[in-house]
Amino acid sequence: MGLNLAAKIIKNHLLKGSLAAGSEICINIDQTLTQDSTGTMAYLQLEAMGVGQVKTKRSVAYIDHNMLQEGFENADDHKYIQTVAAKHGIYFSRPGNGICHQVHLERFGIPGQTLLGSDSHTPTGGGLGMLAIGAGGLDVAVAMGQGSYYLSMPEVMGIKLAGKLAPYVSGKDVILEVLKRLGVKGGVGRIIEYYGEGVKNLNVPQRATIANMGAELGATASVFPSDEITRLFLKAQRREADWLPFAADEDACYDENLEIDLDKIEPLAAAPHSPDNVVPISELAGKKVDQVAIGSCTNSSYQDLMTAAAILRGKSVPESVSLVISPGSRQVLNMLAQNGALSDLISAGARILECGCGPCIGMGQAPATGAVSIRTFNRNFFGRSGTKSAQVYLVSPETAAASALAGAFADPRGLGGPVVIEQPEVFEINDNMIIPPSKNPESVNVARGPNIKPFPLNANLPETVAGKVLLVAEGNITTDHIMPSNAKLLPFRSNIPYLSGFCLTPCDPDFPARAVENGGGFIVAGQNYGQGSSREHAALAPLYLKVRAVIAKSFARIHKANLINSGILPLVFENPEDYDRISLLDDLIIENAPEQVKTGLVVAKGGKGAEYQLLLEASENERAMLLQGGKINMIRNEHNKHNKHNKHNEH
Ligand code: MIC
Ligand code: SF4
Secondary structure (H helix, E strand, C coil): CEHHHHHHHHHHHEEEEECCCCEEEEEEECEEEEEEHHHHHHHHHHHCCCCCCCCCCCCECCCCCCCCCCHHHHHHHHHHHHHHHHHHCCEECCCCEEHHHHHHHCCCCCCCCCEECCCCHHHHHHHHHCCEECCCCCHHHHHHHCEEEEEEEEEEEEEECCCCCCCCCCCCHHHHHHHHHHHCCCEEEEEEECCCCCHHCHHHHHHHHHHHHHHHHHHHHHEECHHHHHHHHHHHHHHHHCCCCCCCCCCCCCCCCEEEHHHHHHCCECCCCCCCCCEHHHHHHHHECCCCEEECCCCCHHHHHHHHHHHHHHCCCCCCCCEEEEEEEEEHHHHHHCCCCCHHHHHHHEEEEECCCCHHHCCCCCCCCCEEECCCCCCCCCCCCCCCEEEEEECCHHHHHHHHHHCCEEEEECCCCCCCCCCCCCCCCCCCEEEECCCCCCHHHCCCCCCCCCCCCCCCCCCCCEEEEECCCCCCCCHHHCCCCCCCCCHHCCHHHHHHHHCCCCCCHHHHHHHHHHCCEEEEEECCEEEEEECCCHHHHHHCCCCCEEEECEECCCHHHHHHCCCEEEEEECHHHHHHHHHCCCEECCHHHHHHHCCEEEEEEEECEEEEEEEEECCCCHHHHHHHCCCCHHHHHHHHHHHHHHHHCCC
């Protein structure tokens, strides 16, 4: 029986383990990426581990999230990342060069290679045929230092695509259709692999959009074959030499199967406040919109912005609408400037922002009170836009542009003749904002600003883990709830003590004070706890507040790994009904914790004889990490053992 593409790439990179779904594997990592809001922490950890030059084939540090520079903090972090990158063999993409995922596709991604990134949308690289995975900063730091990454072998879901998209229907509508069918937990523990005749009717940016929002399914990665279309994209980026064909074997099998007929897809929107709350645009048509935002790593490719410009050309957005555009990369923005499309956007009344994440992560452009904001982004979690009362909808660039003109939700199929944007024969290639690593790394002094504070470290797991329940949260709590990110908080990504004062405040404003008052304790939650971002701050801030365990109905993949890396126990209710028996401020106690952690079955005792059976679903390696209080401690212990052994042998 043949192999599917995901299994082939994993097999080519397998260092430990087997392809059996659910077993722990270790794979070789070819490339890494970091962005600034997770990068400062990742590089502090890289330094703490004593890594010299990175072991990967290519590592890139991007600055794209944190660019308002309201005070010295952001600029200091940029300088830190620039110098630490130069010293350790890492390429540096300067602020203004674009969003990590878009620039990585354009300039660095290579079919068939593995990419680990400290950003949950790293799977965007799957659009080029990479196995691209998002992870916490510490895992990326370890991958830079050792060239490898441990994960649980995912199942592979095959989505067979047939047919061709109708005019004004695009990649965004395809992934919204998948989200409608599978939901935000539908991809957990899975790689989503696209195959079938329909694939050749999708260009690389459309594939990248689909792979990007696989993150919203909770998937480990999404992958497309590398074919003639991929070759032409790389050729147009003057990187044809990086191309190799990759596809599943003809007789490949999948653990799960789904079929989608592209012809049948219609323009869709994800309604507030979840990317899987999908409805057809036809149902929303006529509903007034106040803000339209086009951009983000999901939808700001050359083709996306050219399409929006073509729709807006010669027209004006009404006074009731604020249209804002954040281009994905300088390559895209510059090409639009050169061919006149930028002028079409400006003339139509668009507000042009610099190339970066911008409004997608709440860095400016917060909508007005109660406003309806439609965005080409990937997340519409509650409060993420910066305005709690805003109603955020996720749509395609076609729908966004049509609606901007109408001042209301509009089905772009009503626009008339189709807009066809061909891929240029050659993109504008100018890498002068990408700085290669230093040739004399010893001479580089790493610049550290005063906002960079030491990160918290856990200690060995104690015999008894005891404390109060500090919060009982609902299902689908996002990392935006656990560690909110906005223009006021992002500058403090290298300052955990400060950030911890805002931990879980969207769920309960008193959480940080309660945690401090009680000297730490437990968090209890529903399903899919920690969906969303890769930010390990969502584990480090609770660690700083002495949270010892999170007990949930289920966890999102990256956040669970971040908790384990920090030495916080991620425990799952064996009987989900037990969730209803626990109340705020209940006392919980786990006796003989190390012994119980070793078995994976944990009993927490409550008051009045209550007992809760809990599961620790973790590999042997992860259990060892929990016993030693997290990954950094484990690495340090291994180093110390190694050094002792060497010293002993010397004598
Ligand atoms: C996001 O889209 O939520 C972010 C901001 O890009 C995060 C990373 C972060 O929190 O810094 C992500 O997706 O991992
Ligand atoms: Fe940036 Fe938004 Fe993409 Fe996250 S989802 S990397 S904030 S553009």
